[in-house]
Amino acid sequence: xxxxxxxxxxxxxxxxxxxxxxxxxxxxxxxxxxxxxxxxxxxxxxxxxxxxxxxxxxxxxxxxxxxxxxxxxxxxxxxxxxxxxxxxxxxxxx
Numbered sequence: 001x002x003x004x005x006x007x008x009x010x011x012x013x014x015x016x017x018x019x020x021x022x023x024x025x026x027x028x029x030x031x032x033x034x035x036x037x038x039x040x041x042x043x044x045x046x047x048x049x050x051x052x053x054x055x056x057x058x059x060x061x062x063x064x065x066x067x068x069x070x071x072x073x074x075x076x077x078x079x080x081x082x083x084x085x086x087x088x089x090x091x092x093x094x
Contacts (some may be wrong), residue, residue: 014063018055026050029058029065037068046069 004077013029020027030037050058056066069076
């Protein structure tokens with residue numbers, strides 16, 4: 001279920017999802033402004049990476065979401081508090 005973009009949403013998922021996956025990580029979207037996902041079966045991403053067609057769908061439907069990276073049997077949530085997308089990108093890359 002997609003939620004509407006929050007006011008000032010930066011498009012963090014849209015900007016970073018594909019690049020994070022290309023580096024060998026297993027990212028998936030999480031609700032904007034939270035560390036929660038609406039996928040009950042999120043642990044599936046601990047065992048297999050999202051495919052390019054899945055990444056494209058997520059970027060389109062959930063581009064304003066945050067990201068989590070599946071690691072083993074846990075995940076790391078990435079919370080982005082930056083309001084400007086360029087500042088957000090530079091902070092994330094460092």
